[in-house]
Amino acid sequence: xxxxxxxxxxxxxxxxxxxxxxxxxxxxxxxxxxxxxxxxxxxxxxxxxxxxxxxxxxxxxxxxxxxxxxxxxxxxxxxxxxxxxxxxxxxxxxxxxxxxxxxxxxxxxxxxxxxxxxxxxxxxxxxxxxxxxxxxxxxxxxxxxxxxxxxxxxxxxxxxxxxxxxxxxxxxxxxxxxxxxxxxxxxxxxxxxxxxxxxxxxxxxxxxxxxxxxxxxxxxxxxxxxxxxxxxxxxxxxxxxxxxxxxxxxxxxxxxxxxxxxxxxxxxxxxxxxxxxxxxxxxxxxxxxxxxxxxxxxxxxxxxxxxxxxxxxxxxxxxxxxxxxxxxxxxxxxxxxxxxxxxxxxxxxxxxxxxxxxxxxxxxxxxxxxxxxxxxxxxxxxxxxxxxxxxxxxxxxxxxxxxxxxxxxxxxxxxxxxxxxxxxxxxxxxxxxxxxxxxxxxxxxxxxxxxxxxxxxxxxxxxxxxxxxxxxxxxxxxxxxxxxxxxxxxxxxxxxxxxxxxxxxxxxxxxxxxxxxxxxxxxxxxxxxxxxxxxxxxx
Numbered sequence: 386x387x388x389x390x391x392x393x394x395x396x397x398x399x400x401x402x403x404x405x406x407x408x409x410x411x412x413x414x415x416x417x418x419x420x421x422x423x424x425x426x427x428x429x430x431x432x433x434x435x436x437x438x439x440x441x442x443x444x445x446x447x448x449x450x451x452x453x454x455x456x457x458x459x460x461x462x463x464x465x466x467x468x469x470x471x472x473x474x475x476x477x478x479x480x481x482x483x484x485x486x487x488x489x490x491x492x493x494x495x496x497x498x499x500x501x502x503x504x505x506x507x508x509x510x511x512x513x514x515x516x517x518x519x520x521x522x523x524x525x526x527x528x529x530x531x532x533x534x535x536x537x538x539x540x541x542x543x544x545x546x547x548x549x550x551x552x553x554x555x556x557x558x559x560x561x562x563x564x565x566x567x568x569x570x571x572x573x574x575x576x577x578x579x580x581x582x583x584x585x586x587x588x589x590x591x592x593x594x595x596x597x598x599x600x601x602x603x604x605x606x607x608x609x610x611x612x613x614x615x616x617x618x619x620x621x622x623x624x625x626x627x628x629x630x631x632x633x634x635x636x637x638x639x640x641x642x643x644x645x646x647x648x649x650x651x652x653x654x655x656x657x658x659x660x661x662x663x664x665x666x667x668x669x670x671x672x673x674x675x676x677x678x679x680x681x682x683x684x685x686x687x688x689x690x691x692x693x694x695x696x697x698x699x700x701x702x703x704x705x706x707x708x709x710x711x712x713x714x715x716x717x718x719x720x721x722x723x724x725x726x727x728x729x730x731x732x733x734x735x736x737x738x739x740x741x742x743x744x745x746x747x748x749x750x751x752x753x754x755x756x757x758x759x760x761x762x763x764x765x766x767x768x769x770x771x772x773x774x775x776x777x778x779x780x781x782x783x784x785x786x787x788x789x790x791x792x793x794x795x796x797x798x799x800x801x802x803x804x805x806x807x808x809x810x811x812x813x814x815x816x817x818x819x820x821x822x823x824x825x826x827x828x829x830x831x832x833x834x835x836x837x838x839x840x841x842x843x844x845x846x847x848x849x850x851x852x853x854x855x856x857x858x859x860x861x862x863x864x865x866x867x868x869x870x871x872x873x874x875x876x877x878x879x880x881x882x883x884x885x886x887x888x889x890x891x892x893x894x895x896x897x898x899x900x901x902x903x904x905x906x907x908x909x910x911x912x913x914x915x916x917x918x919x920x921x922x923x924x
Contacts, residue, residue, distance in 0.1 A: 440748025451537035523662030547604030577603030687772035730863030745878025
């Protein structure tokens with residue numbers, strides 16, 4: 386609000402200092418991107434095994450729905466709210482007090498997390514049937530499907546505790562500019578699930594439970610991976626609980642609105658999954674596979690920038706260096722769109738070939754490929770909005786403002802839920818994907834409006850000219866890859882070497898053409914990215 390921030394910006398940093406911030410963000414984002422790419426590849430391999438062994442049917446739908454439930458609680462209790470509220474306070478304590486005090490604060494937060502998630506886990510396991518009904522009321526008409534989903538949910542719920550500890554570790558390590566271990570953690574989850582599908586499933590009375598045991602083993606491996614990095618930053622691993630602690634009370638105060646905001650987002654998921662549960666068998670699998678591919682692009686090409694920027698923004702806010710805040714936000718915003726626009730165009734224009742290459746084998750039919758591709762095109766249209774929302778939400782949290790994201794999430798919930806109910810009755814699972822995309826754009830518009838109203842000591846941090854340049858180049862790329870996709874028969878899927886070759890050549894060449902178009906305009910953000918790439922690989 387006007388007059389809310391009367392801070393005088395810190396002394397202007399010179400160009401060299403600001404350049405070092407950009408390089409730091411790109412370096413950190415590169416680490417996150419590398420491990421996220423490996424993780425997403427392993428996730429795709431995991432989905433290939435699941436699709437090949439179990440197909441698109443009742444048991445797969447049951448596993449997907451059951452695994453959704455602890456993941457929703459994970460986002461509520463850990464990375465969706467706790468991490469975002471925790472990191473800025475941790476950074477502020479470290480900068481304004483001492484590193485030792487920040488570590489003591491982190492130990493108390495760990496105690497809070499273990500106590501809270503342990504209680505939620507116990508309640509979740511005891512009320513598994515009620516949770517399944519809440520998330521998938523449509524399963525109630527099939528007793529076997531409902532019971533299997535409930536049993537799988539009960540089996541996997543302890544994963545919540547382990548992944549919450551990983552999220553706590555991520556907050557500490559990211560604040561200390563260590564990104565590798567948290568980013569690599571999901572790789573071990575995917576490996577464990579694959580191991581469960583291959584090594585455990587054949588020996589179990591209900592083979593799908595092998596995936597559930599894989600989830601638990603993967604969660605334990607994720608926790609163990611964090612320990613060496615935590616010891617390097619001298620973080621004690623023993624939890625402490627002090628309810629009267631001033632900083633913990635401050636964290637809980639920030640958590641109130643943030644929990645509500647994340648809860649609103651998770652209600653969106655519950656609504657959409659519930660609507661999907663009323664659709665014919667296989668529709669939920671189309672939804673899942675399409676959303677996974679979209680998350681792949683977001684995780685590799687967009688969220689890495691937000692993850693790397695968040696500690697920088699929190700640090701600059703703690704030092705009240707508004708000039709650096711502004712420049713960091715501008716750099717992150719433009720770099721995000723530089724990457725996500727062509728990724729979105731490629732995913733939309735080349736949807737059918739991508740789905741065919743990844744899933745057209747075993748029990749996954751050509752009709753399944755076509756249905757998943759349509760759903761993917763609609764999901765992919767949300768990528769620019771979701772990427773921008775992720776960055777702006779990180780900015781709000783770095784400013785220790787949790788109310789803005791809540792308001793935007795509330796609007797998104799109303800929009801997504803209403804449109805999902807209406808459109809799913811017309812286009813089934815494709816309608817749900819469209820509703821999610823429209824809701825994401827509504828959330829983005831709201832966040833931009835709220836940011837404008839805050840009247841922080843920041844100038845405009847985006848350029849319509851730059852964004853239009855990226856959009857136009859990506860549009861040309863999208864048209865090109867779509868025309869190529871129409872010149873080949875993709876029904877053979879990965880069994881055809883021609884399909885593999887054409888897919889790889891198309892995606893690589895389209896990326897190079899996009900870079901060439903942007904390079905001709907003299908874009909400084911692409912130059913920064915390419916310079917970092919050349920330096921990293923000594924090109």
